[in-house]
Amino acid sequence: MASKPAAPDNAAYEQLAERHGATLERAIEAVATRESWSPFSDSPSSKIHGAEKPAAGRAAFERLLGTRYGIDQPGIAEWIGNEVSPYTREALGITYPRSEPAALIAAGSAALRSWRKVDFETRAMVCLEIAQRLYDRNFEMAHGIMHVAGQSYVQAFAGSGPNALDRGIEALAYAVKAMRDVTPNAVWRRKFGPDDVALDKRYTIMPRGLALVICCASFPTWNAHPALFANLATGNPAIMKPHPIAILPVAMTVAVAREVLEDFGFDPNVVTLATDTVEEPVAEQFIADPAVQIIDFTGSARYGSHLESTITRKALFTETSGVNSVVMHSVADLSQSARAIARSTALFSAQMCTSPQTVFVPRGGIAAGTSQASPRDVAEALASEIDALVGNPAAAASVMGAVQAELSMDVVARVREELAGRDDVEIVREASPYAHPDYPDARTLSPLVAIVPKEAEALYADEQFGPILFVVPTDDGDDAVAQATRLAKENGTIATYLYSTDEDFIARSTDAYEEAGANLSINLHGTMWINFAAAYSDYHVTGLNPAGNASLADLAFAASRFRIVQRRRPE
Amino acid sequence: MASKPAAPDNAAYEQLAERHGATLERAIEAVATRESWSPFSDSPSSKIHGAEKPAAGRAAFERLLGTRYGIDQPGIAEWIGNEVSPYTREALGITYPRSEPAALIAAGSAALRSWRKVDFETRAMVCLEIAQRLYDRNFEMAHGIMHVAGQSYVQAFAGSGPNALDRGIEALAYAVKAMRDVTPNAVWRRKFGPDDVALDKRYTIMPRGLALVICCASFPTWNAHPALFANLATGNPAIMKPHPIAILPVAMTVAVAREVLEDFGFDPNVVTLATDTVEEPVAEQFIADPAVQIIDFTGSARYGSHLESTITRKALFTETSGVNSVVMHSVADLSQSARAIARSTALFSAQMCTSPQTVFVPRGGIAAGTSQASPRDVAEALASEIDALVGNPAAAASVMGAVQAELSMDVVARVREELAGRDDVEIVREASPYAHPDYPDARTLSPLVAIVPKEAEALYADEQFGPILFVVPTDDGDDAVAQATRLAKENGTIATYLYSTDEDFIARSTDAYEEAGANLSINLHGTMWINFAAAYSDYHVTGLNPAGNASLADLAFAASRFRIVQRRRPE
Structure with missing residues (x-):
C-alpha cells in the first residue's frame, strides 16, 4: 500500500500520467494526513479564471436550453426531460436520451469485459482526466446546477464543482490505495x-459487475463523483441515474466521461445515463438485474431505507438524511454563534444534508459571555441574524439561492400550520421569501424560527426538508446532549454542532456523540460555513446511524467494490 | 498505512507488544508480499515440540471427557452437548454452557463500551496473545478437532491449528492496516x-456493534479465527456460535480468549459462546437483534444462501461451498497428476471446501506424456491411486481421517443408488471403508470414482458432501473449461484445478476462470496437497460466485467492520 507500482505499459497511461500522476499521489497523501488540499480553486473569481471563462460557461449553458443533450448511447427509446429552473420557474426544455435498461445493461456488460483488463492505474488516470475536463467546464456546470437545483451561483461553482470533484478524487485515492494493496504476483x-x-x-x-449510481436532486454531483470514480477505478462500469428533476449535471458528467473514454480508446459504455421520470422510476429495474452488483444511493431517507431493507447479495452504499442538531451549552458571544448557526441553516435554504435544524438550549438559559441567554434570547439572536441576511438581497442571494422544489415550500407551510395549532410553541420568525436581485420569479424562502417544547418531537425530530430552525428548551446541557444524540441514533444525523465554553462539559459529551455515530463540530463560527465538509479531511456520514451506511470516503467505500482472483502454478 | 503509529500508552500494550509486536509487523509484511511465512510450526513432530507436549495435550483432552467445559459467562440456562467422536462413535460427554441470547447480547453490549476505548494496537496484541496461547495448547486442540470433526491427527494439528491461526493473524493484519490508515488527528x-x-x-x-460468528462443523477453527480476530481488533465483541456437533474447538477458543482478556484487565464478555442444538438453532435470534451488526458464516450453501438473501442493514461475510472441478487437458505424467487429484479428494475424506469433485476430461482422450489417455484411463488412474492409499492403512488414516457425520455416508449411498439406476454411467471404483489402525470403529470411507456423462449435471454439478470423484467426458479441452467455469459461476466454487502442458491452452483458459471468480491451481502435484491454501498468500474464496461473498483475507474483509466518527473544533 505504501509505494506506487511500476507504471503500466500503455500509451493512454503515459499520456495521462504525465498530466495527472502527481495529483493522484498528492491526493493519496492528503487522505492520509487529512490536511487541507485541492488541485482546484473553488472560487469563481475572474482573477483566477480570467474574464472569458465565466461568460463562455454561461453561454454554453444557455445554448443547451431547448435542445437535445447529445449523448449517443445504446438503446435510446425516447428523449425526455422536465427540468424547471427554481430561479426563472421556466422549463429548461433540455431533453435527454432515455435508454431501455436492458440495452444499458448489455452495453455495460460488454464494456466490463474490456474495461476490467485496463490496469487500474490507467483507469485512475482516466478518472482524473474526467475530473479535469469537468473542472474546465465548471462555469457551464455551475449554471446547470443553479437552474436545476437552485444553488446560488457561488455555491454551485464551488460546492457542486471543485468540492464535489475533490470528493470524487478522494474516493479514487482510496480505490487506488486498496488495489495497490494487492500485489499482482508473488513467488511462494x-x-x-x-x-x-x-x-x-x-x-x-x-x-x-455493473454499478448503478442513483443521484440526488439538490446536490447531484457531490455524491455522484465519488461513486463514479470509485467504480470506474475498480473496473465496474457505471450507470448514472439522475433524479428526474436534476438531470443536467449528471448528463454533463456522463458526456464528459464518455468523451474521455473515447479519446483514449476505451469503450464509452463504461459510463451511461439512465434517465427516468417521477411517474415512472426506473431504478428498481436495474437493481433487479443480476448484472448490477453495486448500488450507490443518495437521496431521501424513505427510499434509502427501502433499499437498505430490501437489497441483498449486492454492495449498497447509501447517504440519506437525518436531523442535524445544535446543542447550545454556553457561548463566549451569542451573536457570533447565532450568526454561524443562522447562516448555515440559511445556506441553500437548508436544503443541505448538513443543515442544522434543531437547536437544544437549556431551559434555564446559558452563559453567554458575561451575561445569560434564555432559549428565547437564543431564538431571537438566530432570527435577527437571518433578518440581517434577508435585508441584504445580494448577500441573501449568494447564501440562500433558491428553493428547488415546491415540496419544500409545502413542508414549511405544513409545519407552520402545525405550529399554529399548538399553544405551547412560539413563532419567533416567520419563513419569508427574499427578493432575489437578478431573478424576480425565484422561489425563495428564508428560515422560520420557532421555539417548541421537548415533547413536540413529531415536529423537530424528523428532517423537515425546508428552511426551519427549531429551538427546543431542555432540562440542562447534559439533557440537551442526551436529546441530540438520541435523535442522531434513532433518526440519523449527518452533522451535529455543539457550543460550549466548558471543557469538562465538552469532554463528557464526546462519548455520546461517538456512540450515536454523529460527526461533531464544536464552537465553530466565522466565515467558514459550520456545515462545510472538506474532501480529503472531513469524513461525511459515519454509517453508524440511519443517515446512511457508507462514508465519504474511507477504505470501506472502495475496498469491497472489487475482488481478487488468483491462479498459481509451479514456478 | 505505511508506518506503525506511536505505541499506545498502557501497561497491557507494553507487556504484549514486547511478545507480539514483531509478529504483527511481520504478518503485515507477509500479506503484502504474499510470500510463505508463519510464526508457528505446523508439524506435530516431537523433534520440534519435545516429548512432553504431545502427551500432555492428549491427556488434557481426555480429562475433558464427561465433564462440564468451564466457561463462566453470563446467563447460563443449562449445560448441553451431544458430540460424538467419528473415531470411537462414542459420545464425548462434554457439556457446555447454553446462555440465553438476551444475556449474551447484554453482556456483549456492555463489553463493547469499554473494549471500543482500548486502542486498536492493544486490541491487536490481545488477539496475538490469544493465538499464542491457542498454539501452546494445540496438541489438546488437535485431539479435540479429531474427535468432533474427524480430521486425522496430523491434519487436525496443522490445518486446524497453525494454519487456522495464521488465517486469523492474516485477517488481523488487514484489520490493523485498515485502522492505521485512519489518522487519529489532523490540523486543517x-x-x-x-x-x-x-x-x-x-x-x-x-x-x-456485536459480531456473531457462525462456525462450521468440519473445520471449526479455520474460519472462526479470522472472524474473531478481525472483529476483536476493530472493537466488536464476538459471540461465537459453534455448530452443535463440533462445539469443543470453539469452546476452547472462547475459553482462551476470555482468559487472556481477564489476564490483561479487559471485560471477558468481549468473547462469549453461543451453543445450541440441531433441533433448536439459535442463530436467528442473534441475527434479529439490532445490537448484532456483523455476521460471519461458514457452512452449508443452503443456509449461507438463506442468510445472503435475508440479511439486510448488517455486514455479512460468508464462506459456503461449491463444486470444485478439475480440467484435464494434457499431462506430462498421468499417474503423477492422478495421484495429486486422488490424494486431494481423499484428504479428510473430501470434507474440505477445496476438495476436487468433478474431473472434466476430453472424450477423445488427452496427451499423457508420449501416449494418450482416455477418460476411462484417467478414471482408472485416479482409482488406482486411491486403492494404493487404502492399501496402506497408516497412510490412509493420516490422509483420510474419519467421516464426521453419518449424513456424508448417506450422500455417497444416495449418489451410488442414482448411479445404479442409469445405464450411461460407469462405476470405476466403489466407495469403501478403510481399516483405521488405531480406531477399529472409526467411520471411514474412501472415494467412489465414476464416469458420468455431461448430461448428468444433477449428479456432478452440485457439491456432494462426501468422498466422490466424477469423471465427466467433454467435447474437448475448451469445452472442459467452459463446463468447469460455468459450474463455478452458477453453483459456486472455492478451488479449481487445471492440468495442461499447452501454454496456449492455459493462456486462453485464464479469462473464463477469472470471470467465474474461480481461484485456479495449474499443474500442481507432489507432496503439497493441491488444495492446500496458505494463509498470507492464497486468497480463499473470491466473493464472485455463489461459494461465498467474502475472501480470506483482504482489506474488504476488515475495512467495513469499523466506522469513523470525527469531531472538529478551532485549533
Missing part, C-alpha cells in the same frame, strides 16, 4: 515433506 | 474569505 516457497515447493502466484483484480 | 488550515481557519480534527474508530 516452502518445504513440504521432501519437496521444495515454489509456486508462482498471480492475483487479478476483478470488478464485481 | 485554509483561508476562508478573510479568515485563516485552523481546525483541530479527531477521528475515532468505532466498532459497528
Whole structure:
C-alpha cells in the first residue's frame, strides 16, 4: 500500500500520467494526513479564471436550453426531460436520451469485459482526466446546477464543482490505495515433506459487475463523483441515474466521461445515463438485474431505507438524511454563534444534508459571555441574524439561492400550520421569501424560527426538508446532549454542532456523540460555513446511524467494490 | 498505512507488544508480499515440540471427557452437548454452557463500551496473545478437532491449528492496516474569505456493534479465527456460535480468549459462546437483534444462501461451498497428476471446501506424456491411486481421517443408488471403508470414482458432501473449461484445478476462470496437497460466485467492520 507500482505499459497511461500522476499521489497523501488540499480553486473569481471563462460557461449553458443533450448511447427509446429552473420557474426544455435498461445493461456488460483488463492505474488516470475536463467546464456546470437545483451561483461553482470533484478524487485515492494493496504476483516457497515447493502466484483484480449510481436532486454531483470514480477505478462500469428533476449535471458528467473514454480508446459504455421520470422510476429495474452488483444511493431517507431493507447479495452504499442538531451549552458571544448557526441553516435554504435544524438550549438559559441567554434570547439572536441576511438581497442571494422544489415550500407551510395549532410553541420568525436581485420569479424562502417544547418531537425530530430552525428548551446541557444524540441514533444525523465554553462539559459529551455515530463540530463560527465538509479531511456520514451506511470516503467505500482472483502454478 | 503509529500508552500494550509486536509487523509484511511465512510450526513432530507436549495435550483432552467445559459467562440456562467422536462413535460427554441470547447480547453490549476505548494496537496484541496461547495448547486442540470433526491427527494439528491461526493473524493484519490508515488527528488550515481557519480534527474508530460468528462443523477453527480476530481488533465483541456437533474447538477458543482478556484487565464478555442444538438453532435470534451488526458464516450453501438473501442493514461475510472441478487437458505424467487429484479428494475424506469433485476430461482422450489417455484411463488412474492409499492403512488414516457425520455416508449411498439406476454411467471404483489402525470403529470411507456423462449435471454439478470423484467426458479441452467455469459461476466454487502442458491452452483458459471468480491451481502435484491454501498468500474464496461473498483475507474483509466518527473544533 505504501509505494506506487511500476507504471503500466500503455500509451493512454503515459499520456495521462504525465498530466495527472502527481495529483493522484498528492491526493493519496492528503487522505492520509487529512490536511487541507485541492488541485482546484473553488472560487469563481475572474482573477483566477480570467474574464472569458465565466461568460463562455454561461453561454454554453444557455445554448443547451431547448435542445437535445447529445449523448449517443445504446438503446435510446425516447428523449425526455422536465427540468424547471427554481430561479426563472421556466422549463429548461433540455431533453435527454432515455435508454431501455436492458440495452444499458448489455452495453455495460460488454464494456466490463474490456474495461476490467485496463490496469487500474490507467483507469485512475482516466478518472482524473474526467475530473479535469469537468473542472474546465465548471462555469457551464455551475449554471446547470443553479437552474436545476437552485444553488446560488457561488455555491454551485464551488460546492457542486471543485468540492464535489475533490470528493470524487478522494474516493479514487482510496480505490487506488486498496488495489495497490494487492500485489499482482508473488513467488511462494516452502518445504513440504521432501519437496521444495515454489509456486508462482498471480492475483487479478476483478470488478464485481455493473454499478448503478442513483443521484440526488439538490446536490447531484457531490455524491455522484465519488461513486463514479470509485467504480470506474475498480473496473465496474457505471450507470448514472439522475433524479428526474436534476438531470443536467449528471448528463454533463456522463458526456464528459464518455468523451474521455473515447479519446483514449476505451469503450464509452463504461459510463451511461439512465434517465427516468417521477411517474415512472426506473431504478428498481436495474437493481433487479443480476448484472448490477453495486448500488450507490443518495437521496431521501424513505427510499434509502427501502433499499437498505430490501437489497441483498449486492454492495449498497447509501447517504440519506437525518436531523442535524445544535446543542447550545454556553457561548463566549451569542451573536457570533447565532450568526454561524443562522447562516448555515440559511445556506441553500437548508436544503443541505448538513443543515442544522434543531437547536437544544437549556431551559434555564446559558452563559453567554458575561451575561445569560434564555432559549428565547437564543431564538431571537438566530432570527435577527437571518433578518440581517434577508435585508441584504445580494448577500441573501449568494447564501440562500433558491428553493428547488415546491415540496419544500409545502413542508414549511405544513409545519407552520402545525405550529399554529399548538399553544405551547412560539413563532419567533416567520419563513419569508427574499427578493432575489437578478431573478424576480425565484422561489425563495428564508428560515422560520420557532421555539417548541421537548415533547413536540413529531415536529423537530424528523428532517423537515425546508428552511426551519427549531429551538427546543431542555432540562440542562447534559439533557440537551442526551436529546441530540438520541435523535442522531434513532433518526440519523449527518452533522451535529455543539457550543460550549466548558471543557469538562465538552469532554463528557464526546462519548455520546461517538456512540450515536454523529460527526461533531464544536464552537465553530466565522466565515467558514459550520456545515462545510472538506474532501480529503472531513469524513461525511459515519454509517453508524440511519443517515446512511457508507462514508465519504474511507477504505470501506472502495475496498469491497472489487475482488481478487488468483491462479498459481509451479514456478 | 505505511508506518506503525506511536505505541499506545498502557501497561497491557507494553507487556504484549514486547511478545507480539514483531509478529504483527511481520504478518503485515507477509500479506503484502504474499510470500510463505508463519510464526508457528505446523508439524506435530516431537523433534520440534519435545516429548512432553504431545502427551500432555492428549491427556488434557481426555480429562475433558464427561465433564462440564468451564466457561463462566453470563446467563447460563443449562449445560448441553451431544458430540460424538467419528473415531470411537462414542459420545464425548462434554457439556457446555447454553446462555440465553438476551444475556449474551447484554453482556456483549456492555463489553463493547469499554473494549471500543482500548486502542486498536492493544486490541491487536490481545488477539496475538490469544493465538499464542491457542498454539501452546494445540496438541489438546488437535485431539479435540479429531474427535468432533474427524480430521486425522496430523491434519487436525496443522490445518486446524497453525494454519487456522495464521488465517486469523492474516485477517488481523488487514484489520490493523485498515485502522492505521485512519489518522487519529489532523490540523486543517485554509483561508476562508478573510479568515485563516485552523481546525483541530479527531477521528475515532468505532466498532459497528456485536459480531456473531457462525462456525462450521468440519473445520471449526479455520474460519472462526479470522472472524474473531478481525472483529476483536476493530472493537466488536464476538459471540461465537459453534455448530452443535463440533462445539469443543470453539469452546476452547472462547475459553482462551476470555482468559487472556481477564489476564490483561479487559471485560471477558468481549468473547462469549453461543451453543445450541440441531433441533433448536439459535442463530436467528442473534441475527434479529439490532445490537448484532456483523455476521460471519461458514457452512452449508443452503443456509449461507438463506442468510445472503435475508440479511439486510448488517455486514455479512460468508464462506459456503461449491463444486470444485478439475480440467484435464494434457499431462506430462498421468499417474503423477492422478495421484495429486486422488490424494486431494481423499484428504479428510473430501470434507474440505477445496476438495476436487468433478474431473472434466476430453472424450477423445488427452496427451499423457508420449501416449494418450482416455477418460476411462484417467478414471482408472485416479482409482488406482486411491486403492494404493487404502492399501496402506497408516497412510490412509493420516490422509483420510474419519467421516464426521453419518449424513456424508448417506450422500455417497444416495449418489451410488442414482448411479445404479442409469445405464450411461460407469462405476470405476466403489466407495469403501478403510481399516483405521488405531480406531477399529472409526467411520471411514474412501472415494467412489465414476464416469458420468455431461448430461448428468444433477449428479456432478452440485457439491456432494462426501468422498466422490466424477469423471465427466467433454467435447474437448475448451469445452472442459467452459463446463468447469460455468459450474463455478452458477453453483459456486472455492478451488479449481487445471492440468495442461499447452501454454496456449492455459493462456486462453485464464479469462473464463477469472470471470467465474474461480481461484485456479495449474499443474500442481507432489507432496503439497493441491488444495492446500496458505494463509498470507492464497486468497480463499473470491466473493464472485455463489461459494461465498467474502475472501480470506483482504482489506474488504476488515475495512467495513469499523466506522469513523470525527469531531472538529478551532485549533
